Amino acid sequence: xxxxxxxxxxxxxxxxxxxxxxxxxxxxxxxxxxxxxxxxxxxxxxxxxxxxxxxxxxxxxxxxxxxxxxxxxxxxxxxxxxxxxxxxxxxxxxxxxxxxxxxxxxxxxxxxxxxxxxxxxxxxxxxxxxxxxxxxxxxxxxxxxxxxxxxxxxxxxxxxxxxxxxxxxxxxxxxxxxxxxxxxxxxxxxxxxxxxxxxxxxxxxxxxxxxxxxxxxxxxxxxxxxxxxxxxxxxxxxxxxxxxxxxxxxxxxxxxxxxxxxxxxxxxxxxxxxxxxxxxxxxxxxxxxxxx
Amino acid sequence: xxxxxxxxxxxxxxxxxxxxxxxxxxxxxxxxxxxxxxxxxxxxxxxxxxxxxxxxxxxxxxxxxxxxxxxxxxxxxxxxxxxxxxxxxxxxxxxxxxxxxxxxxxxxxxxxxxxxxxxxxxxxxxxxxxxxxxxxxxxxxxxxxxxxxxxxxxxxxxxxxxxxxxxxxxxxxxxxxxxxxxxxxxxxxxxxxxxxxxxxxxxxxxxxxxxxxxxxxxxxxxxxxxxxxxxxxxxxxxxxxxxxxxxxxxxxxxxxxxxxxxxxxxxxxxxxxxxxxxxxxxxxxxxxxxxxxxxx
Numbered sequence: 264x265x266x267x268x269x270x271x272x273x274x275x276x277x278x279x280x281x282x283x284x285x286x287x288x289x290x291x292x293x294x295x296x297x298x299x300x301x302x303x304x305x306x307x308x309x310x311x312x313x314x315x316x317x318x319x320x321x322x323x324x325x326x327x328x329x330x331x332x333x334x335x336x337x338x339x340x341x342x343x344x345x346x347x348x349x350x351x352x353x354x355x356x357x358x359x360x361x362x363x364x365x366x367x368x369x370x371x372x373x374x375x376x377x378x379x380x381x382x383x384x385x386x387x388x389x390x391x392x393x394x395x396x397x398x399x400x401x402x403x404x405x406x407x408x409x410x411x412x413x414x415x416x417x418x419x420x421x422x423x424x425x426x427x428x429x430x431x432x433x434x435x436x437x438x439x440x441x442x443x444x445x446x447x448x449x450x451x452x453x454x455x456x457x458x459x460x461x462x463x464x465x466x467x468x469x470x471x472x473x474x475x476x477x478x479x480x481x482x483x484x485x486x487x488x489x490x491x492x493x494x495x496x497x498x499x500x501x502x503x504x505x506x507x508x509x510x511x512x513x514x515x516x517x518x519x520x521x522x523x524x525x526x527x528x529x530x531x532x533x534x535x536x537x538x539x540x541x542x543x544x545x546x547x548x549x550x551x552x553x554x555x
Numbered sequence: 556x557x558x559x560x561x562x563x564x565x566x567x568x569x570x571x572x573x574x575x576x577x578x579x580x581x582x583x584x585x586x587x588x589x590x591x592x593x594x595x596x597x598x599x600x601x602x603x604x605x606x607x608x609x610x611x612x613x614x615x616x617x618x619x620x621x622x623x624x625x626x627x628x629x630x631x632x633x634x635x636x637x638x639x640x641x642x643x644x645x646x647x648x649x650x651x652x653x654x655x656x657x658x659x660x661x662x663x664x665x666x667x668x669x670x671x672x673x674x675x676x677x678x679x680x681x682x683x684x685x686x687x688x689x690x691x692x693x694x695x696x697x698x699x700x701x702x703x704x705x706x707x708x709x710x711x712x713x714x715x716x717x718x719x720x721x722x723x724x725x726x727x728x729x730x731x732x733x734x735x736x737x738x739x740x741x742x743x744x745x746x747x748x749x750x751x752x753x754x755x756x757x758x759x760x761x762x763x764x765x766x767x768x769x770x771x772x773x774x775x776x777x778x779x780x781x782x783x784x785x786x787x788x789x790x791x792x793x794x795x796x797x798x799x800x801x802x803x804x805x806x807x808x809x810x811x812x813x814x815x816x817x818x819x820x821x822x823x824x825x826x827x828x829x830x831x832x833x834x835x836x837x838x839x840x841x842x843x844x845x846x847x848x849x850x851x
Contacts, residue, residue, distance in 0.1 A: 275753065279651050286645065287661045290668055290725060296689060297679045311692050355572040362565035370565050376573065383580030386832045389824025390804070391811045392586025396579065412579045415572045445564040474672035477786065481812055492674045499678040500790045519682065526678045533670050540670065541663050 294530075301325070301523035308520045324524035334525065336487045337494035340406070340479075344490055345472045348410035352419070352468035357461065359420045361449050364427035384417040397482060408482040409490065413472070419464035426460035427453060463543040466536065473532060495529050498522070590822040596815075610822035619806065620823070626712075627802040631783040633716045635776045639769060641724045646731035646765070647757060662732070665725030673722075677790035680718060681705065705791060708799035715800060719787060730772065731765055738764035771846040778835035781827050803827050 295315055300308055304319030312318045328334055363380075367373055387393070393412070402408040430453070438448040454461065479493030489497070499522045590610055592603045614620050645665070652658045668676070683689050684704040691701035704710045742760045751759065785804035792800045803823060811820025842848040 276651075276653055279648055280654060280657065283645075283648050283652060283661055284657075286648075287664050290665050290721070293676070293679045293683060294667075296683065300682070309687075311687055311689065314689060355575070358568040359572040362568050365565065370562055372562075372566070376569055379573070379581075380576065383576050385835045386584070387580070387828055388583030388585075388587050389821060389828050390807050391589060391817055391821040391824060392583035393579065394812065395586050395589075396583050400578075411575060414575045414579075417576075420572075445561050445568075449568075470670055474670075474674075476672065476674045477789075481808075492672055495678060496674045496790060500674060500681060522678065523682070526675055530671055530675050537667060537670065541666070 297523050297526050300520055301527045303520055305520060308523075324520045325528075327521060328524050328528070333486065333494065334491075337489055337491040338528075340409075340488060341473060341491035343406055344409045344475075345469055347406060348413060348472040349465065349469045351410055351414050352416055352472075353461075353465050355415050356419045356423055356464055356468070357449070357454060359415065360423035360427055361453055362445075363420070363424045380417055380420065394481060403482050404485055404488050406488075409472075409475070409478055412478070413475070416464070416468055416471070419467055423457065423460050423464055426457050430456055459543060462539075466540045466543060469536065470533065470540070491529055495525055499525060587821060587825045587828075589817055590825045592818055594817040594821070596817070606818070610818045611826070613819060614822055614826070619801075622798060623801050623803050623806045626800060627781055627783045627804075630712060630715055630788075630800075630802060631780050633712070634719050634784070635773070635780075637716060637720045638723055638727050639773060639776075641720055642727035643731050643765070643769060645724060645728045646735055647761065649728065649732060650735045650761070651753070662725075662728075665728065667725070668722045669726035671722070673784075673786040673790045676718065676722060677787070680714070680791065684714065706793065706795040708796055711792070711796040711800045715784070715788060715791065718791075719784060727772075731768060734765040734768040735761065767846055771842055771848055774838050774842045774845070775848075776838070777841075778831070778838035780834055781831045 292315075296313070299315060299317040300313050301324050302317035302320055302322070303313045304321050304323075307313055307318035359380075362370055363373060363377060365373055397403065397408055397412055402411065434452055434456070435448060438452050443451070474492060475490070476492035476496045479488075479490040480496065483489045483493070586600070588600055589603075591605055591607060592600070593606045593609070594600070594603045649658060649662060652661075685691070686701050686703065690704070695701050702710060704714050738761065742764070743756055746756045746760050781803060783802040783804070785802070785808075788800055788802055789805050789808070792805065804827075807820045807824045807827075810816045810823075839848075
């Protein structure tokens with residue numbers, strides 16, 4: 264059917280919008296599915312009746328989970344690493360980005376530092392030598408194993424450095440005139456001005472600390488020391504390989520809603536901070552990268 | 556006088572971070588010596604026997620190494636291709652949407668998966684793709700029998716590539732969308748006056764407008780070709796799919812920290828580091844030359 268100009272545009276608009284709505288829904292479906300699974304009854308989950316809404320709504324999986332002390336231990340380790348690791352990242356990122364944002368004339372060694380930093384980002388010794396260094400420092404099975412090797416998030420340092428560079432130079436000059444030293448200028452002027460960028464990198468570092476599982480896997484040997492993601496990895500991801508080979512295994516069926524509940528609780532903190540995260544980070548990732 | 560005093564404080568600010576970077580970034584480089592040793596942990600680096608290039612020779616003789624190098628490059632190339640194609644398409648579609656509130660919502664939702672860990676997503680995928688999972692219910696309804704997605708060498712790479720696209724396409728869309736909004740609106744007006752329709756405008760104005768960004772992203776991707784995604788594959792794979800899914804990083808982890816063949820694992824890792832470094836260096840140089848890109 265031939266359509267006239269204006270009407271035609273309206274139809275394509277609707278089709279395009281519907282396509283994008285479908286794409287958007289596709290992003291949410293797995294998350295909705297796991298949430299409904301976690302609130303569903305055992306037999307409904309087992310028979311595969313659960314899709315977008317919980318079937319036989321129950322809190323059973325959550326009640327069962329809250330009795331699990333190992334889950335709480337792991338949750339505690341994760342909270343601890345986010346707070347401690349996030350604080351260390353916060354302080355070191357600011358302390359490194361500020362002097363690196365200085366012009367070469369003002370801080371001659373700046374370029375040398377920069378080359379070392381970029382070199383460590385581009386060239387690594389590989390997993391085994393890194394593991395041996397952490398081990399020989401006797402960090403294994405301490406919280407420091409999770410926060411010290413990741414203490415300097417290089418990408419964040421570069422991001423913040425580029426933000427500092429974009430601040431008007433006159434402000435620093437006038438602070439200098441007033442007799443403020445570098446520490447005072449940093450704390451009272453540069454940091455408040457760079458707050459949007461600092462919020463971005465801090466959220467990035469919180470997310471990466473919360474999501475990390477591998478360091479917990481190889482550096483923590485005692486069960487009560489492993490962070491939440493590692494705990495989930497060990498209990499949910501690894502054993503379910505065998506569960507898919509033995510679909511008749513009845514024990515795994517109850518495990519299914521229970522695992523779903525653990526997954527939901529683990530992703531909850533990310534979903535909670537997501538509104539803040541998304542407000543800053545679009546700005547953040549375009550902040551320091553492409554420059555003409 | 557004053558300036559040199561400031562310089563001292565700048566060094567002081569950098570010191571704690573630099574010390575940690577040197578400990579965890581530079582010191583391990585010396586540990587790469589293990590690659591040339593028959594390393595025995597109790598003897599340490601200074602006590603273990605030097606074997607020259609023995610570990611590297613052994614690596615190239617192993618059938619495993621051909622497989623892991625192929626898998627690594629194949630999976631990451633496919634991911635790179637898809638992670639440019641799909642986000643560009645998504646950006647074009649989003650850009651055409653006239654309901655601006657809805658558009659904002661869509662944008663916000665599609666990059667949510669980027670912030671969830673592979674542990675979480677693999678947990679969900681494992682359930683969805685299992686024999687009696689939600690996906691196989693649909694498959695069974697259509698073909699009559701379920702597909703063993705995570706246990707079949709035919710399906711595993713596809714699952715890896717597609718789930719990575721699912722997780723990252725929204726995030727990757729942002730940069731193309733930013734490039735789209737930077738296109739001068741008068742170009743569209745001029746095209747309209749010349750009688751260009753929607754498709755023609757996309758082809759002649761939009762695509763040329765974001766081409767530099769596409770080239771820049773693709774160039775920077777070259778540096779990551781040896782990173783096929785450890786977190787993802789480690790959480791999705793199992794011995795049944797080593798043949799199609801084992802990559803350099805998972806292999807190094809297994810032979811090094813599970814089987815304790817330190818010398819061999821370090822050699823494989825070292826080779827990856829050196830080649831990776833050359834690739835990153837080249838990609839940065841290319842990006843600087845053709846797109847004026849600088850990281851600092």
